[in-house]
Amino acid sequence: DAGVIQSPRHEVTEMGQEVTLRCKPISGHDYLFWYRQTMMRGLELLIYFNNNVPIDDSGMPEDRFSAKMPNASFSTLKIQPSEPRDSAVYFCASSFSVYEQYFGPGTRLTVT
Amino acid sequence: AQSVTQPDIHITVSEGASLELRCNYSYGATPYLFWYVQSPGQGLQLLLKYFSGDTLVQGIKGFEAEFKRSQSSFNLRKPSVHWSDAAEYFCAVGFSGGGADGLTFGKGTHLIIQP
Numbered sequence: 001d002a003g004v005i006q007s008p009r010h011e012v013t014e015m016g017q018e019v020t021l022r023c024k025p026i027s028g029h030d031y032l033f034w035y036r037q038t039m040m041r042g043l044e045l046l047i048y049f050n051n052n053v054p055i056d057d058s059g060m061p062e063d064r065f066s067a068k069m070p071n072a073s074f075s076t077l078k079i080q081p082s083e084p085r086d087s088a089v090y091f092c093a094s095s096f097s098v099y100e101q102y103f104g105p106g107t108r109l110t111v112t
Numbered sequence: 113a114q115s116v117t118q119p120d121i122h123i124t125v126s127e128g129a130s131l132e133l134r135c136n137y138s139y140g141a142t143p144y145l146f147w148y149v150q151s152p153g154q155g156l157q158l159l160l161k162y163f164s165g166d167t168l169v170q171g172i173k174g175f176e177a178e179f180k181r182s183q184s185s186f187n188l189r190k191p192s193v194h195w196s197d198a199a200e201y202f203c204a205v206g207f208s209g210g211g212a213d214g215l216t217f218g219k220g221t222h223l224i225i226q227p
Contacts, residue, residue, distance in 0.1 A: 004155075033214060043202065045214035056214060091155060100146065101215060103156040 004104035006092050012110045018080040021107045024073055025094030033093040033101060034067055034077050043091075049075065082111045114139045116205050118218035125193050126226045133188040133221050135203030144206040145186040146215065147177055151199045159201075162186065173197070198225045 005024040013019055025032045033048040047057040052069045060067070064083070069075040079086055089108050093101040115138045125131050137143055144163050148156040160171025167179040177188045186203060200222050204215040 042219045043217040045216075048214050059214070093156075100158055100161050102158070103148070105155040 004092055004094055004102055006090075006104040006107050008107060009105060010108045010110075012112065013082055014112055015083055016081045017111075018078065019082045019086075019109060019111075021077040021090050021092075021109070023075045023077070023092030023104060025075070025092070026096075026102055027073070029094035029096045029102075030072075031095045031097075031101075032069060032075050033095075034075070035091040035093065035103075037089045037091060037106070038087075046077070046090075079109075082109075084111045087111050114143070114205055114207060114216050116203055116216050116218040118201075118203055118221050120221045121219070122222045122224065124224040124226055127195055128192050131188075131190045131193045131197070131223070133201050133203075133223070135186045135188065135218060136184050137186065137203075137205045138184065139205065139207065141207070142181065145177070145179060146204040146206065147171065147175070147186075147188050148202045148204060149173075149199050150202065150220075156202065159188070193223075193225055195225045195227070198223055 007022045030051050034046040035043050037043045046059045047067045048055055049069045067077045087110050089106045091103050091106045093103045095101040117136045119134050146161045147159040149159050150156050159175050160169050160177055162169050162179045170176050175190050177186055179186050200220045202220045203218040206213050206215050
């Protein structure tokens with residue numbers, strides 16, 4: 001298996017623009033997680049899905065952030081409008097049932 | 113709320129020396145425990161995990177960790193480090209099987225290897 005795939009790997013955008021991050025989980029995994037990593041706050045859980053249904057979005061910072069999982073092999077995290085404080089590395093992870101999570105390589109977002 | 117503490121922000125070890133990275137957690141029940149490693153510009157790779165059973169668990173790359181319930185700790189060890197072990201190490205805790213709930217991560221320990 002190719003592992004968790006994220007795109008793009010790097011994204012540079014201007015404040016106010018819409019940003020869409022993409023994730024393809026490992027085939028057969030039924031859980032998908034979005035995390036954000038910053039120097040100040042470390043790794044934080046944003047939202048996670050089970051069988052394509054959002055289970056807990058309490059970590060989503062504000063309404064500018066939204067996430068969808070239209071099918072078992074694809075998820076998006078959207079920021080609209082983006083702000084400089086959104087600059088971070090965003091990780092997607094997936095797992096099968098209650099077992100360990102596998103992380104993608106991350107998307108480094110820079111908002112200028 | 114659950115929390116994970118990694119008290120050492122940076123650790124410097126000579127190549128060939130032994131290593132221990134500390135991790136403490138706060139939670140009322142037995143958690144599921146993980147150690148991940150992150151190389152610069154890379155994602156997180158799972159080193160090892162504890163779900164139940166034997167409290168000494170073996171992982172990849174020669175790492176091991178021991179769960180001590182009385183101390184709420186899950187310290188990572190390696191008997192002899194290699195220069196390639198230089199990276200950021202994260203301890204994480206899960207509470208619904210680990211994979212069925214979001215993980216809570218420590219702030220990480222940056223490991224520096226001296227030649």
